Amino acid sequence: MNLKPRVALIDYGSANLKSVLGAISGDRLEVRVINSHKELLASNFDFMVLPGVGHFTHGAFSLQQKNLITGIQENFSNGTKIIGICLGMHLLFDNSAEGLGSGLGMLKGKVTQVSKHEIPKSISRINTGWFETESNLQSGGKGLNGSYYFTHSYGLESKDFLNQQELQELSVIKDSTTVSHFKTHQIAGIQFHPERSHNQGRIFINQLISGWL
Amino acid sequence: MFRVLAAIQTMGEDAVKTKFFSNPTYVGDPMNIVRILNAKGSQEIFIIDIDSTKSNQINLNLINDISEESTVPFTYSGGINEVSQVLSLMASGVERIGINSLFYENPQKVKEIAEIIGSSSIAFSLDLECVEESNWLPLVRGGTKRVNKNINQIIEDAVSLNIGEIHIKIKNIDGTDGRNSIALFDSFFSSFDFSNVKKEMQVLISSGVRTDSIIEECRDAYKVDGVILGSQICFTNADNSGISIRYPEKYRIG
Numbered sequence: 001m002n003l004k005p006r007v008a009l010i011d012y013g014s015a016n017l018k019s020v021l022g023a024i025s026g027d028r029l030e031v032r033v034i035n036s037h038k039e040l041l042a043s044n045f046d047f048m049v050l051p052g053v054g055h056f057t058h059g060a061f062s063l064q065q066k067n068l069i070t071g072i073q074e075n076f077s078n079g080t081k082i083i084g085i086c087l088g089m090h091l092l093f094d095n096s097a098e099g100l101g102s103g104l105g106m107l108k109g110k111v112t113q114v115s116k117h118e119i120p121k122s123i124s125r126i127n128t129g130w131f132e133t134e135s136n137l138q139s140g141g142k143g144l145n146g147s148y149y150f151t152h153s154y155g156l157e158s159k160d161f162l163n164q165q166e167l168q169e170l171s172v173i174k175d176s177t178t179v180s181h182f183k184t185h186q187i188a189g190i191q192f193h194p195e196r197s198h199n200q201g202r203i204f205i206n207q208l209i210s211g212w213l
Numbered sequence: 214m215f216r217v218l219a220a221i222q223t224m225g226e227d228a229v230k231t232k233f234f235s236n237p238t239y240v241g242d243p244m245n246i247v248r249i250l251n252a253k254g255s256q257e258i259f260i261i262d263i264d265s266t267k268s269n270q271i272n273l274n275l276i277n278d279i280s281e282e283s284t285v286p287f288t289y290s291g292g293i294n295e296v297s298q299v300l301s302l303m304a305s306g307v308e309r310i311g312i313n314s315l316f317y318e319n320p321q322k323v324k325e326i327a328e329i330i331g332s333s334s335i336a337f338s339l340d341l342e343c344v345e346e347s348n349w350l351p352l353v354r355g356g357t358k359r360v361n362k363n364i365n366q367i368i369e370d371a372v373s374l375n376i377g378e379i380h381i382k383i384k385n386i387d388g389t390d391g392r393n394s395i396a397l398f399d400s401f402f403s404s405f406d407f408s409n410v411k412k413e414m415q416v417l418i419s420s421g422v423r424t425d426s427i428i429e430e431c432r433d434a435y436k437v438d439g440v441i442l443g444s445q446i447c448f449t450n451a452d453n454s455g456i457s458i459r460y461p462e463k464y465r466i467g
Contacts, residue, residue: 018280019306053303055331087331098331115412126333126377126415129439130214130256130466147214147466149257149286151308151333153377196286196308198254198467 004030005046005213008075011035012066014059014087015051016195023195023202024049029209040071045080047209048072051195052087056111056154059087060101072104081186081212082106083205086152089189098154106187110160117157118177126153127173133180133192136170146200148180148192155179155191183208215432216417216439217464218288219250219446220259223275229263230447232388234340234356237263240447240456243275247282249458250446254465258287259311259441265292266314266355273301280306285466288336294319299326303334311380313338314353316371317360323374332377338419339367342384343397347404356384364405372413379410380419380441388444390451391423395430402435417441423451425461 007024011017011033025031034040040048050072052059063069076082084092091103096111115125128151136158156179158172169183181190181204188208194201221243222229228246229237240246243260250258260279265271269292276289289302290311299310310330316323316337327335340352342359351360351367371379381401386394398418407416418431419441431440442461449455 013300013304015304016306016308017304018277019283022281053308053330053334055328058329124411124415124438125413128333128378128415129216151286153331153333193286193308196284198251198284200467202284 004028005209006043007031007047007049007209008034008040008043008045009049009051010040010068010072012050012059012068013062014054016053016193017051019195020049020051020085023205024209026206035066035068037067037071040068040075045075047212048075048080048082050082050084050088050091052085052089052091054087055099056087056090056096056103057099057101059091060103063091063104064101069104073106076106076186079186081188083188083190083208085190085195086193089156089191090154092187092189096154109156111154111156114153114155114178117155119173120175127151127155127178131180131192132174133171134174136172146204148194148197148201148204150192152191156182156189181208183211214256215428215464216256216415217428217461218257218259218417218439218441219255219460220261220419220441220443221246222261222263222443223272224262224264225272226275230388230443230453231263232453234352234384234387236388238453241458244278244282246458247279250460251282251284253458253460254467255285255460256464256466257285258283260287260289260291261311262289262291263355268292269294271298271302273305276302276305276307290336290338294322296322296326296329299330303330309334309336309378311336311338313340313355316374317353317362320370320374323376327375332375332414335376336378336380337371337376338380338382339364339371340382340384341401343400347400349401349404352384368405368407368410372410376414378415378417380417382419383421386421388453389421389423391421391427394421394423394427397421398431398435411436411438415439425463428461428464
């Protein structure tokens with residue numbers, strides 16, 4: 001009998017699949033790369049991981065073109081938890097200021113240009129590099145402090161986000177309002193790239209999954 | 214944290230380091246160098262395939278292997294001409310692609326790529342040669358050809374094409390001991406105004422950063438977002454003798 005939690009790593013053509021697969025693969029999880037509606041509904045997945053590198057419009061279009069939206073939403077309605085990484089996190093929302101197209105609409109919130117957030121002066125329109133993160137204590141929940149690799153020009157802002165979600169965890173880039181990660185009882189979003197954040201990134205995403213088990 | 218990228222130039226299956234954009238010296242096995250850089254806490258890795266620029270063939274097998282080995286983000290540059298190549302590279306785990314020739318030869322294609330992968334995933338290498346004081350010439354095709362285009366116009370075009378990162382790469386100091394680097398950086402940054410560009414894109418210095426004090430100068434005096442190290446990570450001595458893979462301790466992760 002297979003008791004390992006099942007993870008669907010969703011391949012929609014806008015993703016760094018190999019590195020994410022490397023980061024979450026292990027003895028404790030059964031990870032499958034999924035790229036069709038049929039495959040998504042064929043197994044009872046405990047988790048879905050939506051990775052992403054790229055432009056919101058292309059990501060939204062790719063999800064639609066590959067006919068993956070309904071399957072993701074059906075699994076979610078049946079209780080499957082979902083983790084969105086970078087663009088994958090933006091796609092959990094209705095839309096993004098980055099461009100046209102509809103996301104999965106699982107959460108209410110605004111994906112906005114990072115340069116319009118409350119940020120240190122050193123951050124330009126493109127926010128790339130290793131940044132310290134810190135818990136946002138206003139959430140009433142916990143967050144995880146650390147240093148992780150970010151590369152993005154759009155993101156969530158904690159002040160827009162706090163009132164609308166039942167948060168278990170929320171962290172921001174240090175001294176800014178830009179969300180680093182969040183977690184509710186069924187959804188997690190990670191703005192940075194845990195799969196490319198050395199060992200601490202791999203530990204982070206595996207702890208995030210373990211916290212739900 | 215100030216960005217410090219470790220560049221690995223490749224020729225076929227070998228890692229090399231050029232001097233003045235030519236004369237490649239063998240420095241080891243790329244996979245082995247990636248492993249060492251991972252262990253040393255390198256922030257980011259930059260793979261530059263100098264063969265691909267000539268052949269337009271991308272060594273995807275090597276990219277796949279590096280992707281599996283690397284625990285940090287990596288940028289790939291060399292021989293990129295088509296959207297399909299970019300998608301294959303991204304699927305292989307490349308975080309960002311670097312371009313040079315395509316920018317001059319097919320800007321529309323660059324725009325198309327940026328619309329697919331987003332600004333933060335595309336970098337433009339502004340390859341330059343200083344032929345006399347303050348006379349800067351842009352270069353293309355691995356530094357082998359000059360381009361007849363105004364540098365201010367090039368920078369403006371890079372912003373309008375939605376490119377998220379610009380790498381300033383100077384042939385005169387590539388692979389050198391760095392003794393002329395500061396004078397050339399002074400000349401470059403006094404000739405061209407980057408204050409508005411820095412609001413729109415990341416600006417990195419990509420050659421002549423041979424010592425820790427030059428890294429600090431780049432950060433504090435020129436206020437760029439990061440540097441790309443070549444010789445400094447490969448060679449023990451200033452004359453490019455003694456191969457040893459290194460990464461500056463101050464900028465390590467973990």
